[in-house]
Amino acid sequence: MWRRIREIVRKEFRQALREPRMRAVLFGPPLIQLIIFGFAVNLDVQDSKIAWMDRDRTPASRELYEAFEGSPNFRVAAMPASAVEARELMDQGTVQAVVEVLPGFGRDIRRATTTSVQILVDGTNSNTASVVASYASRIVSSYANRVLAEQQQARLVGRTGAAGGPVNLDAPRLVVKSRVWFNEDLLSRNYFVPGVVVNIIALITLMLTAMAIVREKEIGTMEQLMVTPIRPLELIAGKTLPFAAVGMIDVVLITSAALLIFGVPFRGSFLLLLGCAALFLMTTLGVGLFISTISRTQQQAMMSSFFFFMPAFMLSGFAFPIRNMPEPVQYLTRLNPVRYFMEIVRGVFLKGVGTEALWPQMAALFLIGVTVLGLSVLRFHKRLD
Amino acid sequence: MSGMRRGLERTAAVARKEALHILRDPRSLIMALALPLLMLLLFGYALTLDVDRIPTLILDRDQTTQSRELIERFAGSRYFTILGEVQNYGEIEQRIDRDQCLLAVVVPADYSRNLLMNKEAEVQLIFDGSDSNTASIALGYADALTQSYAMELRQQAFNRRAGGRLDPPIETRLRVWYNSELKSRNYIVPGLIGVILMIIAALLTSLTIAREWEMGTIEQLLSTPLRAHELVLGKMAAYFALGLADMLIAMGVGVLVFGVPLRGSPLLVLATSCVFLVGALFWGIFLSAVARAQLLAYQLGMITSFLPAFLLSGFVFAIENMPVVVQAVTYIFPSRYFITGLKGVFLKGVGLEVLWLEFGLLAVYAAVIFLLATRKLTGKLA
Numbered sequence: 001m002w003r004r005i006r007e008i009v010r011k012e013f014r015q016a017l018r019e020p021r022m023r024a025v026l027f028g029p030p031l032i033q034l035i036i037f038g039f040a041v042n043l044d045v046q047d048s049k050i051a052w053m054d055r056d057r058t059p060a061s062r063e064l065y066e067a068f069e070g071s072p073n074f075r076v077a078a079m080p081a082s083a084v085e086a087r088e089l090m091d092q093g094t095v096q097a098v099v100e101v102l103p104g105f106g107r108d109i110r111r112a113t114t115t116s117v118q119i120l121v122d123g124t125n126s127n128t129a130s131v132v133a134s135y136a137s138r139i140v141s142s143y144a145n146r147v148l149a150e151q152q153q154a155r156l157v158g159r160t161g162a163a164g165g166p167v168n169l170d171a172p173r174l175v176v177k178s179r180v181w182f183n184e185d186l187l188s189r190n191y192f193v194p195g196v197v198v199n200i201i202a203l204i205t206l207m208l209t210a211m212a213i214v215r216e217k218e219i220g221t222m223e224q225l226m227v228t229p230i231r232p233l234e235l236i237a238g239k240t241l242p243f244a245a246v247g248m249i250d251v252v253l254i255t256s257a258a259l260l261i262f263g264v265p266f267r268g269s270f271l272l273l274l275g276c277a278a279l280f281l282m283t284t285l286g287v288g289l290f291i292s293t294i295s296r297t298q299q300q301a302m303m304s305s306f307f308f309f310m311p312a313f314m315l316s317g318f319a320f321p322i323r324n325m326p327e328p329v330q331y332l333t334r335l336n337p338v339r340y341f342m343e344i345v346r347g348v349f350l351k352g353v354g355t356e357a358l359w360p361q362m363a364a365l366f367l368i369g370v371t372v373l374g375l376s377v378l379r380f381h382k383r384l385d
Numbered sequence: 386m387s388g389m390r391r392g393l394e395r396t397a398a399v400a401r402k403e404a405l406h407i408l409r410d411p412r413s414l415i416m417a418l419a420l421p422l423l424m425l426l427l428f429g430y431a432l433t434l435d436v437d438r439i440p441t442l443i444l445d446r447d448q449t450t451q452s453r454e455l456i457e458r459f460a461g462s463r464y465f466t467i468l469g470e471v472q473n474y475g476e477i478e479q480r481i482d483r484d485q486c487l488l489a490v491v492v493p494a495d496y497s498r499n500l501l502m503n504k505e506a507e508v509q510l511i512f513d514g515s516d517s518n519t520a521s522i523a524l525g526y527a528d529a530l531t532q533s534y535a536m537e538l539r540q541q542a543f544n545r546r547a548g549g550r551l552d553p554p555i556e557t558r559l560r561v562w563y564n565s566e567l568k569s570r571n572y573i574v575p576g577l578i579g580v581i582l583m584i585i586a587a588l589l590t591s592l593t594i595a596r597e598w599e600m601g602t603i604e605q606l607l608s609t610p611l612r613a614h615e616l617v618l619g620k621m622a623a624y625f626a627l628g629l630a631d632m633l634i635a636m637g638v639g640v641l642v643f644g645v646p647l648r649g650s651p652l653l654v655l656a657t658s659c660v661f662l663v664g665a666l667f668w669g670i671f672l673s674a675v676a677r678a679q680l681l682a683y684q685l686g687m688i689t690s691f692l693p694a695f696l697l698s699g700f701v702f703a704i705e706n707m708p709v710v711v712q713a714v715t716y717i718f719p720s721r722y723f724i725t726g727l728k729g730v731f732l733k734g735v736g737l738e739v740l741w742l743e744f745g746l747l748a749v750y751a752a753v754i755f756l757l758a759t760r761k762l763t764g765k766l767a
Contacts, residue, residue, distance in 0.1 A: 127703075134522065
């Protein structure tokens with residue numbers, strides 16, 4: 001029995017690797033995907049272009065301008081003279097926001113009455129918009145804090161009489177010390193690149209298994225295999241093991257490429273990652289095998305795989321946090337193997353955690369894997385008989 | 386004259402054959418039509434990048450009225466959900482390792498003493514930075530919250546001492562244009578049309594001619610008087626109808642069910658989609674002619690059509706944030722023009738006066754790819 005499995009595995013490998021184009025399919029696209037994904041998937045907001053519309057033109061408004069110009073988050077890209085011009089800049093998407101200082105700004109600050117700054121934000125991309133809005137408000141409020149301190153000082157000096165000289169205002173001071181763990185520079189690349197590794201492995205093993213098996217059906221070579229003394233289980237093992245091997249090689253390849261190209265931290269154990277990858281491959285190979293039993297053409301297999309992969313990818317927490325989803329959907333994600341592997345990979349890369357923290361995810365993957373693979377094998381078996 | 390008519394007849398015959406192929410496979414057809422619904426459902430209900438209810442742990446080593454007042458501020462904000470109090474750093478570490486909390490607020494033992502003595506009182510915030518986007522937004526909220534609390538304390542002290550009142554000097558008036566509730570749904574759904582069209586058009590068609598190669602039926606086609614451009618147009622026609630149906634479903638459901646604003650002209654959306662769809666279909670057929678094997682055609686389709694539409698088009702991930710080289714690369718993919726155009730029409734209500742360049746480029750792209758696909762096939766068939 002082992003000999004026969006070995007023979008099929010050898011045949012599959014030879015078939016898969018014989019053609020240079022096929023070799024390229026197995027290892028090229030994952031790398032290209034890693035590069036596109038790694039560079040494109042980025043939610044950092046830096047260096048946003050803003051328009052500065054100063055209708056006051058006093059030293060006070062000038063100071064606020066410098067606060068914006070000096071911030072690493074903003075670059076003043078235009079100084080529109082009129083509201084129409086500002087509107088055009090926003091319509092064309094040249095700037096992310098318009099900061100407008102109304103006439104009387106400097107006067108109000110001198111008189112210590114409340115004045116205002118108008119900030120117009122392009123909300124088209126809601127995520128960028130919230131980040132831009134919060135950065136801009138922080139700049140204005142830290143400027144306001146400074147102005148308030150000056151005003152208080154001036155008031156006290158006025159009150160304590162003509163003695164003059166600096167008067168120290170004793171007031172409670174609250175200081176916030178923020179510390180960020182695991183991803184100190186808050187680079188979204190460190191979060192997304194490990195996630196990309198998961199998606200690529202899932203997609204390639206799923207599609208390969210489903211399409212390659214259906215291909216044999218489509219061109220009729222499956223029947224030739226069935227008249228040989230090979231037993232169904234041996235056939236299944238022989239057909240899926242090569243893809244498992246390709247998947248494992250891709251894990252190593254893509255992880256190394258991710259570390260080399262993107263310099264993301266890897267703090268955990270590589271062996272643990274490989275072990276969990278093996279658990280995860282059981283689920284994707286199982287689903288691929290299942291799809292192959294329900295598809296007649298490769299087109300069908302592709303569509304079905306896509307139909308499975310799209311929601312699994314979206315509901316894995318890759319970019320959209322599971323915490324934000326409605327509760328019923330959150331429960332649904334517990335059936336999603338991609339979710340568990342995503343948590344494992346991120347935990348191993350960024351947090352360096354081990355089995356003590358990851359055992360629930362590993363157990364879930366194992367359960368899902370055994371169930372899916374078992375069901376698919378049964379179904380495949382029946383089809384062949 | 387009659388030669389042209391016969392050409393049209395041959396094209397129609399290929400189209401009919403391809404349509405039959407699609408209709409004979411109801412499951413693929415249903416999936417092709419259900420895909421936009423599934424994506425809309427996901428993006429409409431389940432997926433958002435909005436950050437609120439950040440799970441927060443408290444480590445209060447001070448246990449005074451002052452420290453509790455500060456913690457109350459966090460509890461009262463809709464951005465934070467207090468999970469409970471812990472006794473030491475070890476517990477924080479454990480909970481963060483297990484992804485159970487994102488933020489820990491640590492109040493040191495000397496907090497209230499320093500505060501009452503007008504010394505510097507420190508509060509520590511510990512963030513799990515793994516998800517940098519959520520973490521930086523959370524950092525912004527936490528910062529704003531403590532800053533305004535600090536300003537209040539300062540003002541109270543001042544008012545007590547000086548007996549006077551000072552109003553806050555500057556208030557920020559924030560207005561958001563185009564998507565005033567800042568719903569991620571509103572900016573994702575218009576782009577979704579582009580992504581769906583790419584899946585249907587480029588991925589499905591990329592398999593059709595490759596399939597003929599694999600099955601050997603291309604030989605039969607060779608022996609007929611069918612010309613390359615007739616084959617391309619015929620193969621395309623059936624998938625064009627499918628793509629158009631998908632586009633209408635996505636637009637209709639997006640606007641009617643999910644209330645995504647369509648401020649510009651629906652006709653412009655339709656016209657642009659048609660031009661984009663034609664270009665995408667020709668691209669799929671071109672790949673199909675190059676690859677000859679379905680698996681290879683699929684992989685090429687994935688990398689050159691679906692991924693760029695998903696990642697390099699500004700669909701979810703803003704192009705301005707990418708490295709300059711990658712930004713340059715986005716210009717060669719039509720989805721970039723299509724998706725930025727769609728967002729403009731939907732959210733900003735702009736028309737051809739702003740979008741003429743995008744529209745023109747899409748048309749040029751479609752024409753160029755048609756010529757490429759026909760030439761590739763002529764070369765192969767001859």
